[in-house]
Amino acid sequence: MIDYQSIIDKYYPSENELRRILLTHSRSVAAKAMRIADLHPELRLDKEFVQEAAMLHDIGIFRCDAPGIQCFGTEPYICHGIIGAQILRDEGYERHARVCERHTGTGITVEEIDAQQLPLPRRDYQPENLEEKVICYADKFFSKTHLERERTVLETAQSLEKFGNKGVKRFLEWAKIFE
Numbered sequence: 001m002i003d004y005q006s007i008i009d010k011y012y013p014s015e016n017e018l019r020r021i022l023l024t025h026s027r028s029v030a031a032k033a034m035r036i037a038d039l040h041p042e043l044r045l046d047k048e049f050v051q052e053a054a055m056l057h058d059i060g061i062f063r064c065d066a067p068g069i070q071c072f073g074t075e076p077y078i079c080h081g082i083i084g085a086q087i088l089r090d091e092g093y094e095r096h097a098r099v100c101e102r103h104t105g106t107g108i109t110v111e112e113i114d115a116q117q118l119p120l121p122r123r124d125y126q127p128e129n130l131e132e133k134v135i136c137y138a139d140k141f142f143s144k145t146h147l148e149r150e151r152t153v154l155e156t157a158q159s160l161e162k163f164g165n166k167g168v169k170r171f172l173e174w175a176k177i178f179e
Contacts (some may be wrong), residue, residue, distance in 0.1 A: 002046055004055045006075040011059060022058055024147045028100060030057050032138035032150070036178045043130055043177075053099040060084030060100060061144075076119050078104065079142035102127045103136040105157040105163050119132040126170075137174045153179065 010020040034055045037045040060083030063073035075083060077146045084100035107126030108118065129131040143149075151159065153175050160168045 002052050002093060004052045007056060007059065007088075011062060011087065016070070018062060021069050021144050021147065022061060025142055025144050026058060028057045028142045028147070028150065029057065029135065029138045032141055035133050036134050036138065040178065043134075045134060049095065050134060053096045054138065055094065055140060056084070056088060056093075056096050057081075057099050057103050057118055058084065058144075060088055063135065078118055078120065080104075081125065082120060087152050088119070088121055094095055098128075099132050099135050101125050102132050103139050106136060106140070106167040106174075111164075112164070112166075134178060137171065140171060148178055 008019075008023070012022060030051055034047065035048050035146050037043070037047050039048055060080040061069070061077075063083050064071045064075045064077045064080045065073055066077045071077070081104045084094075085097040088097035088100055090168060092120045102125050104125065108120065108122055108124075109126060110122055112118070112120055113120050129135045135160075140160065143153045153172075157168050157171055157175075160171055
């Protein structure tokens with residue numbers, strides 16, 4: 001068990017709007033992921049890990065340039081997952097780091113990096129195990145700009161369309177398992 005709150009406190013020490021956004025969003029994602037774990041005991045998810053990793057999946061947003069969610073860093077927002085992964089690796093949490101780097105969209109492939117010329121190291125960032133997939137899936141239902149609202153499966157699938165059909169297909173495959 002890790003003390004995810006102390007990690008959050010280390011990187012978000014001030015009570016401010018960015019910390020509020022991060023915590024509200026992460027709590028929503030964690031709650032949805034835990035509901036999925038409770039609804040599907042047959043998946044044998046590591047619930048403790050799911051809770052921790054869901055709370056830390058966006059730890060890297062503070063270094064990104066996304067003023068709409070109070071992020072005033074210098075890195076492109078698409079990089080928040082790999083930034084968070086490095087933070088968690090530096091803290092000694094490899095398994096949690098993998099969730100950070102694999103939760104963007106429904107995962108990002110090398111082909112998508114090339115086709116979209118994304119500023120990411122050229123490698124695969126797709127969730128591999130069930131815990132990674134559940135957190136990635138749960139994350140898609142909550143934006144950081146409308147914190148009070150959970151999207152439906154249909155709304156979420158539609159929001160993913162702008163990134164291509166492969167991501168929508170992955171999301172809908174997960175919905176069959178997790179809903």
